[in-house]
Amino acid sequence: MEYIQPLWPAFPELFLLLSVCVILIADLFVRDENRVVTYGLTQGALAACIFLTWAWATREPVYTFSGMFVDDLMSDVLKLFVCLSVMVVLAYSRPYIAARGLFRGEFFALLLFATLGMMVMISANHLLVLYLGLELMMLSLYSIVALQRDSATATEAAMKYFVLGALASGMLLYGMSMIYGATGTLEITELAQLIAEGTVNWPVLIFGLVFIVAGLGFELGVVPFHMWVPDVYQGAPGAVALFVSSVPKVAGFALIIRLLGQALGAEQLSVEWQQMLVVMAVLSLVIGNVTAIVQTNLKRMLAYSTISHMGFVLLGALAGDENGYSAAMFYVIVYVLTNLGAFGMMLLLSRSGFEAENLEDFKGLNQRSPWYAFIMLLIMFSMVGIPPTVGFYAKLAVLQSLLTAGYLGVAVVAVVFSVVGAFYYLRIVKLMYFDAPEDTAPLAPAADVKVLMSLNGAAVLIFGIMPQPLMALCLYSIQASL
Amino acid sequence: MQGSSLLSLAIWVPIVAGFAVLTTGSDRHAGVARIMALTGAILGLLVTLPLYTGFDPNVRGFQFVQLKPWIEVFNVNYHLGIDGISLLLILLNSFTTVLVVIAGWQVIQERVAQYMAAFLFLSGFMNGVFAALDGLLFYVFFEATLIPMFVIIGMWGGPKRVYAALKFFLYTLLGSLLALIALIYLYNVSGGSFSLLDWYQVPLPLHAQILIFLALFAAFAVKVPMWPVHTWLPDAHVEAPTGGSVVLAAIMLKLGGYGFLRLSLPIAPDASQHLAGFVIALSLVAVVYIGLVALVQSDMKKLIAYSSISHMGFVTLGIFIFNAHGIEGAVIQMVSHGFISGAMFLCVGVLYDRLHSRQIADYGGVVNRMPVFATLFMLFAMANSGLPGTSGFVGEFLVVLGAVKVNFWYAFAAATTLVFGAAYTLWMYKRVIFGAVANEHVAHLRDINLREFLVLGLLAIAVLWMGIYPAPFAEVLHASVDDLINHVAQSKIPSP
Numbered sequence: 004m005e006y007i008q009p010l011w012p013a014f015p016e017l018f019l020l021l022s023v024c025v026i027l028i029a030d031l032f033v034r035d036e037n038r039v040v041t042y043g044l045t046q047g048a049l050a051a052c053i054f055l056t057w058a059w060a061t062r063e064p065v066y067t068f069s070g071m072f073v074d075d076l077m078s079d080v081l082k083l084f085v086c087l088s089v090m091v092v093l094a095y096s097r098p099y100i101a102a103r104g105l106f107r108g109e110f111f112a113l114l115l116f117a118t119l120g121m122m123v124m125i126s127a128n129h130l131l132v133l134y135l136g137l138e139l140m141m142l143s144l145y146s147i148v149a150l151q152r153d154s155a156t157a158t159e160a161a162m163k164y165f166v167l168g169a170l171a172s173g174m175l176l177y178g179m180s181m182i183y184g185a186t187g188t189l190e191i192t193e194l195a196q197l198i199a200e201g202t203v204n205w206p207v208l209i210f211g212l213v214f215i216v217a218g219l220g221f222e223l224g225v226v227p228f229h230m231w232v233p234d235v236y237q238g239a240p241g242a243v244a245l246f247v248s249s250v251p252k253v254a255g256f257a258l259i260i261r262l263l264g265q266a267l268g269a270e271q272l273s274v275e276w277q278q279m280l281v282v283m284a285v286l287s288l289v290i291g292n293v294t295a296i297v298q299t300n301l302k303r304m305l306a307y308s309t310i311s312h313m314g315f316v317l318l319g320a321l322a323g324d325e326n327g328y329s330a331a332m333f334y335v336i337v338y339v340l341t342n343l344g345a346f347g348m349m350l351l352l353s354r355s356g357f358e359a360e361n362l363e364d365f366k367g368l369n370q371r372s373p374w375y376a377f378i379m380l381l382i383m384f385s386m387v388g389i390p391p392t393v394g395f396y397a398k399l400a401v402l403q404s405l406l407t408a409g410y411l412g413v414a415v416v417a418v419v420f421s422v423v424g425a426f427y428y429l430r431i432v433k434l435m436y437f438d439a440p441e442d443t444a445p446l447a448p449a450a451d452v453k454v455l456m457s458l459n460g461a462a463v464l465i466f467g468i469m470p471q472p473l474m475a476l477c478l479y480s481i482q483a484s485l
Numbered sequence: 486m487q488g489s490s491l492l493s494l495a496i497w498v499p500i501v502a503g504f505a506v507l508t509t510g511s512d513r514h515a516g517v518a519r520i521m522a523l524t525g526a527i528l529g530l531l532v533t534l535p536l537y538t539g540f541d542p543n544v545r546g547f548q549f550v551q552l553k554p555w556i557e558v559f560n561v562n563y564h565l566g567i568d569g570i571s572l573l574l575i576l577l578n579s580f581t582t583v584l585v586v587i588a589g590w591q592v593i594q595e596r597v598a599q600y601m602a603a604f605l606f607l608s609g610f611m612n613g614v615f616a617a618l619d620g621l622l623f624y625v626f627f628e629a630t631l632i633p634m635f636v637i638i639g640m641w642g643g644p645k646r647v648y649a650a651l652k653f654f655l656y657t658l659l660g661s662l663l664a665l666i667a668l669i670y671l672y673n674v675s676g677g678s679f680s681l682l683d684w685y686q687v688p689l690p691l692h693a694q695i696l697i698f699l700a701l702f703a704a705f706a707v708k709v710p711m712w713p714v715h716t717w718l719p720d721a722h723v724e725a726p727t728g729g730s731v732v733l734a735a736i737m738l739k740l741g742g743y744g745f746l747r748l749s750l751p752i753a754p755d756a757s758q759h760l761a762g763f764v765i766a767l768s769l770v771a772v773v774y775i776g777l778v779a780l781v782q783s784d785m786k787k788l789i790a791y792s793s794i795s796h797m798g799f800v801t802l803g804i805f806i807f808n809a810h811g812i813e814g815a816v817i818q819m820v821s822h823g824f825i826s827g828a829m830f831l832c833v834g835v836l837y838d839r840l841h842s843r844q845i846a847d848y849g850g851v852v853n854r855m856p857v858f859a860t861l862f863m864l865f866a867m868a869n870s871g872l873p874g875t876s877g878f879v880g881e882f883l884v885v886l887g888a889v890k891v892n893f894w895y896a897f898a899a900a901t902t903l904v905f906g907a908a909y910t911l912w913m914y915k916r917v918i919f920g921a922v923a924n925e926h927v928a929h930l931r932d933i934n935l936r937e938f939l940v941l942g943l944l945a946i947a948v949l950w951m952g953i954y955p956a957p958f959a960e961v962l963h964a965s966v967d968d969l970i971n972h973v974a975q976s977k978i979p980s981p
Contacts, residue, residue: 373510373599384632387658390625396556399621403559403669411666418662425658429635429651437639437647474558 012074015055022048023115030108045111073128077484095347096242102355117143121254130179130189148239160238175218181211191266198269223255223313226286233306245346256335273323287314292424319401322408329478330400337397344382344459367440378460383428393466489551492565492616499529503605515597522601526586530579564619569965571615577823582608585728603633620679641726649724656717664704667697688979694756708741712771722790727834734826742800754973761805771798776905803884814883821876828865828944849923854930861941866914870907876951
């Protein structure tokens, strides 16, 4: 191993860390009415991060910090996407948080710290670094959920999130220590090598694996570790729910790749975790889709829909090959894209003193604004998986990898529960198009929200008509990184 | 190259026109939206005409082929091409779209732009289904049709429209997702190709063929719809606005029949032969039992909906007797049913627009007030019961002829429809049109206006033309149908 390690693979993270510190201090000197400066700085930092990731993108994996940190094509793509999504989250949230007294420096700092955590997770090549990133992200998320101090539901949600999250982190850490016990290393590439050679303490390793998978399940929010998802989504302020529900799932996918795909991806071991994944994925599809039907609260409905989507992501990972992982990656990206749109639309319909978080609030949207109704229609059909929206190709890729891996029965279950899921997405279309509006307050979103929301809707359709670039990007980045 | 982009035009002209219509926005510009929609629909029809004139009926295989890479990761191509079967259906579709736009001219007063755009999208998507030679492209268009139809039924439909729209959507979605699994399976076994032409050649063991056949059957049987998965259709038809019913009956049901011809038969020929008895049994149940069900309906739209199911039973019967008469008859029956059922729904629409009732009991003696309408309705009713000289006769006759060669009793059961069909159609016609003026409302009926006359008149010409001189329709079919039959006759089971 070289003694002089390059620093550039970690430039985006280092820069982001520096910017958060600067923003924290700068915010002290900004008056409340000029808070938009902090907002601008945050967006600027993220944009610079995108530039740095882009400029130092690499095809071949580059290791640094004594092999603890890796920069490969997949991490670059995921980081770009994370930063971009956080920028969109910020833009969608700005009017919402401004109207609710949350437009404060802490919000931006916590958001950036969470982003930093995710980026560290994405680039981790060492279980401790992975854990470090995860904890940084989780602790920021707990506090950001509790940011609305005087709201009892938000505090309750944060408490629930924290207690369950701490338990899950504990399990993950315990699993990692077992793995260390079984192999004597925590570095991901070394782990993979040792396991492939078979010179490990097998029973201890399997035991550790179970805890790892449980921790992973919590992070993604799949059954049976899903209890926090609906409560946190519902309790958290809309803007926070938008963030919690979308971007961390990308980091969750990175966790799958780093832990299951790379560290524990050896064939004799993948058989073991695949069995667990099948059970978790199928349960998520069943419980997520069936429970979503009876929800009247939009956030809870989307929470259960998230659970079922994460089930699909696990199904992609199930195949355990390049094909499957790239399907899962594509699915996660598509999920985040559509989820940003759905939650963004909810924020768009909300206004000062009014939370548009019930399904009823979508009634007659087509008569209030045909354009937003059309975007929401595209988003909903994308979530069902109807072509020509991008959601279809996400489902297609996952089903294809499942069939190639020989899971015909699981594929049929996935398909049947997609039909069950179609019902509640269609209900939103029904409310928007077939019912008369009850709320006739005019919709006057800010110009940037208007443009971004239109782009978001257009992306769902354009990537649906031309899915090739995005799919190819996922496939190549997985191929280059595995 | 000029010829090869014609199919793309047939698909994209209506879709682009649909977007253009949407931009007119609110109902303040409804007039503009109507004119733009009509222009789009007529342009859509005009670009399909060179397909017919440039079509060479002697060529086997596909014409106007266009092949471009689309999703390289999955080796999916934008692969279009038509044979005689798809040609007729594309023409029928584009023609019907024009009629539907005209038919909705005055009736639709709310959200006109969205109504017109939905039909134009639908028209483009369905042309896409008929022209696709790539499995995934076929599926994308096949599924995409659900979105506009869902919106059409749900937004402009009757009182139970939400229930009907959801039922329609979920029913068909389940079927088509199972078909998707079959398509992915075929992609895997054919070594990573979604091309239908490759799938036609790939050898498959019988058990795999049967599974593929059943999965595809789930999608297409729901669309046709075959007994016993037909129950979504009467609901959808009754609740849909007139235009929706017309497109549903005239074109969307054909997606199922077309799917059998384009996918099921050539990809799984052995399974098709193996399971033909089963499909024929279901078809005959549809023809006879649903015919009887139609007899007792008191709602005109429901009656025509059941009559559609019964007539579509003929199509599936014709397809699965595997001879030239049967399959040609099935295709002709599909086209003719497109004209006739469209016309029947439009006739009911004419009455409904005036009296806002679809109940047979609310009418009687309409002929006294609407003689022109009664004459045209008479023609369509006769065609629906399969009178010689109308298009309804040609298809049914060919199918029965084909069935006799296979089994006399198939033909016998199928031929009963000539009795039942005449019974339910003419009995309805008698109760609605003839007799003394039944009530005050009927007494104030006005006869059809020029717009309605134009629509029904065009359909009447089509029905008579096809009935008296079907050669132009039949001759484009011969080569394609021969090809198909030869293909089905060859076993695809790999020799051990």
